[in-house]
Amino acid sequence: MKKLLFVAYQSPVGSIWVNEAFRTAFGMYGEDLEPSVLLIEEASVALSKNTKPERLGLLPLSICHKYIKNYGTKVYAVKQHLEKYRVKELDENFGAEIIDESNLSEFLHSFDYVIFM
Amino acid sequence: MALILVKYGTDHSVEQLKIKSAKAEDKIVLIQNGVYWALKDLETPAKVYAIKDDFLARGYSEEDAKVNLISYSEFIDLLESEEKFIG
Numbered sequence: 631m632k633k634l635l636f637v638a639y640q641s642p643v644g645s646i647w648v649n650e651a652f653r654t655a656f657g658m659y660g661e662d663l664e665p666s667v668l669l670i671e672e673a674s675v676a677l678s679k680n681t682k683p684e685r686l687g688l689l690p691l692s693i694c695h696k697y698i699k700n701y702g703t704k705v706y707a708v709k710q711h712l713e714k715y716r717v718k719e720l721d722e723n724f725g726a727e728i729i730d731e732s733n734l735s736e737f738l739h740s741f742d743y744v745i746f747m
Numbered sequence: 748m749a750l751i752l753v754k755y756g757t758d759h760s761v762e763q764l765k766i767k768s769a770k771a772e773d774k775i776v777l778i779q780n781g782v783y784w785a786l787k788d789l790e791t792p793a794k795v796y797a798i799k800d801d802f803l804a805r806g807y808s809e810e811d812a813k814v815n816l817i818s819y820s821e822f823i824d825l826l827e828s829e830e831k832f833i834g
Contacts (some may be wrong), residue, residue, distance in 0.1 A: 639761045671760055695801055735768035739749060744833040 633697045634658055635741040641672040642691055643683045648676040651747055652694040652703070653687040659701055666704040666741070669726070674711040679719040701711055708734065748772035750825060751793070752834025753781035765833060769793035774825055777801075777814065785812045798822060 636655050642648035648669065655665035675681050676691055683688040698705060705724045710731040712720075720726060729737055738744050751769055753762045753776070762781065769775055771792035777784050778798045782805060785797040799816040803809070809816060818826070826832075 637761075670764070734764070735770065736832055738768050739770065741830065742831055744831075746765070747826065 631662060631664050633740070634663050634719040635668055635738070635744045636665060637670060637746045638667045638673040639669075639671040639746060642676040642681060643686060644685065646689065647747055648673050648691065649689050654745075654747070655703055656697050656701060660662070662731070664703060666706065668706040668708075668737075670708050670711050672715065674707055674715045674717055677707055677712070677720050677724055678717045679721045681721075686741065691721075692723070698724060704739070748828070749774075749831035749833050750829035751775045752832070753777050753784060754779045754834070756780045756783040760808070766791055766801070768833070774829060776817075776822055776825060782807075785814045785816075786815055794830065796822070 636651040638648045638651040640647040651667050655667050658665040669676055681691065697703065701730045705726040707728055707729050709728050712728065748770060751765050751773055753765055762784070766775060766784070766789065769791045774791040775791065775793050775795045776798070777795065779801055782797045782802040784831045785802055789795055796812040796817045797812060799815050799818055802812055802816060
């Protein structure tokens with residue numbers, strides 16, 4: 631089974647790419663592919679408990695939570711990027727694994743396909 | 748080992764991250780606005796290529812490129828030859 635990684639780097643507020651990354655990832659389960667999602671740079675704020683795109687009429691991040699649990703989708707974030715964007719309280723519904731920036735190269739190379747979106 | 752596609756310019760933090768992540772066995776292809784990286788001395792152990800048409804279309808000459816220039820069909824050959832893709 632091929633391993634795919636979708637990397638979202640844009641803020642979930644002002645763009646819809648975090649939700650799009652998850653929606654695309656969930657669609658892969660029907661294709662015998664194993665998707666994961668990595669949130670980097672501005673997309674790191676998606677993991678904050680206090681981030682609410684719905685305040686601006688955008689889709690809530692919580693719509694992903696049920697599917698993340700159902701599919702067991704692995705979610706990753708980078709420690710240094712969480713610090714850079716001052717993400718304090720992580721929303722546990724993402725079940726995110728935090729990786730160190732120094733391991734990012736190895737991490738990216740552990741997937742067959744890495745799609746930045 | 749992996750083909751890494753860079754399509755945005757030198758101020759883009761994600762493209763900086765991709766180039767920084769490249770290993771010696773990797774191939775980096777600069778495409779669209781990613782060709783601006785071809786004007787710089789890149790610090791990477793990977794082999795770097797830029798799409799010739801995208802580079803020339805932005806007003807540069809072949810002599811300005813600090814990396815190998817390739818055609819779109821050569822780019823397709825590179826894509827097919829690599830098992831992994833980061834882009």
